Amino acid sequence: MIEILFLGTGASIPSRERAMPCVAVRCGTDIALFDCGEGSQRQMMVSPFSFMKIKGIFITHMHGDHFLGLPGLLQTMGLSGRKDKLTVCGPKGMSAALDSIFSVCEGNIGYELDIREAEHGLSVEFGGFSVSAFRTDHTAESFGYKLSEKETRGRFNKEKAIKLGLSPGPDFSKLQNSETVKGVTPEMVMGPPRPGCNLVYSGDTSPCGELSDAAAGVDALIHESTFSDRESGLAADHKHSTSVQAAETAKACGCRALFLIHISNRYDNKGEIEEEAKAVFGNTFAPDDMDMYKVSKDSVRRV
Ligand SMILES: [Zn+2]
Numbered sequence: 001m002i003e004i005l006f007l008g009t010g011a012s013i014p015s016r017e018r019a020m021p022c023v024a025v026r027c028g029t030d031i032a033l034f035d036c037g038e039g040s041q042r043q044m045m046v047s048p049f050s051f052m053k054i055k056g057i058f059i060t061h062m063h064g065d066h067f068l069g070l071p072g073l074l075q076t077m078g079l080s081g082r083k084d085k086l087t088v089c090g091p092k093g094m095s096a097a098l099d100s101i102f103s104v105c106e107g108n109i110g111y112e113l114d115i116r117e118a119e120h121g122l123s124v125e126f127g128g129f130s131v132s133a134f135r136t137d138h139t140a141e142s143f144g145y146k147l148s149e150k151e152t153r154g155r156f157n158k159e160k161a162i163k164l165g166l167s168p169g170p171d172f173s174k175l176q177n178s179e180t181v182k183g184v185t186p187e188m189v190m191g192p193p194r195p196g197c198n199l200v201y202s203g204d205t206s207p208c209g210e211l212s213d214a215a216a217g218v219d220a221l222i223h224e225s226t227f228s229d230r231e232s233g234l235a236a237d238h239k240h241s242t243s244v245q246a247a248e249t250a251k252a253c254g255c256r257a258l259f260l261i262h263i264s265n266r267y268d269n270k271g272e273i274e275e276e277a278k279a280v281f282g283n284t285f286a287p288d289d290m291d292m293y294k295v296s297k298d299s300v301r302r303v
């Protein structure tokens, strides 16, 4: 099960309703952050997620709406006592940009930054999940990311364990840690391992083959939807996507759910964006800032 928190769902410039792009995904207690627009740390601070639990930050491209919140967030983590290593992945130029900012700002971050330069096929492993990069098609060098939750342990059948003569407490813990107890093997009381969920975060992009390959069969596709269908010419000129193109990708790739973000502030009413996408792909959501969804193999629901 993964939890997706939409911290910022706007595009290019903020509006009263929408902050700059930033999406947090939690697997267990660990968090991956996708893009970090200006103000993301404040959004996170008033959310149920702790920025101290972030294990990796993934920047799609160096346009300011996706990157300018990163230096402030990194600094705040240091001031808040972070000691754990943090992985930050982004395109060429991100490392130099951070070096340049921190060389003129006072203070030392105080923890290790593991900076990775994104390239197509790069994969970064964390405890409960991995994140891989794929190339996308935008006006600057750009990448999308795919998060894959690792397989989790099968369900423990308490009733069966009791029937086999075991008692709650240490016996149960040992079985769940793959030990045999009083002749009862873990296989006798544990269900099969549960497959993890996966998602793709598009960043800014025109529809492209690399994105479709990554999105094949994913549980959640978080796709930019800067323009409505009637402005498809503008979308093509600026290498963005329309809501209908996002929905067509979700449908063609057999995704389970589509989330539309990076909504331009030219749309007062997101209804237009959401409805035209839904007409193509029914399981479409257009989240507002701070909306949270739980995605499991059984359901996708807002919480
Ligand atoms: Zn953008």
Ligand SMILES: [Zn+2]
Pocket: 061, 063, 138, 204
């Ligand atoms: Zn952009």
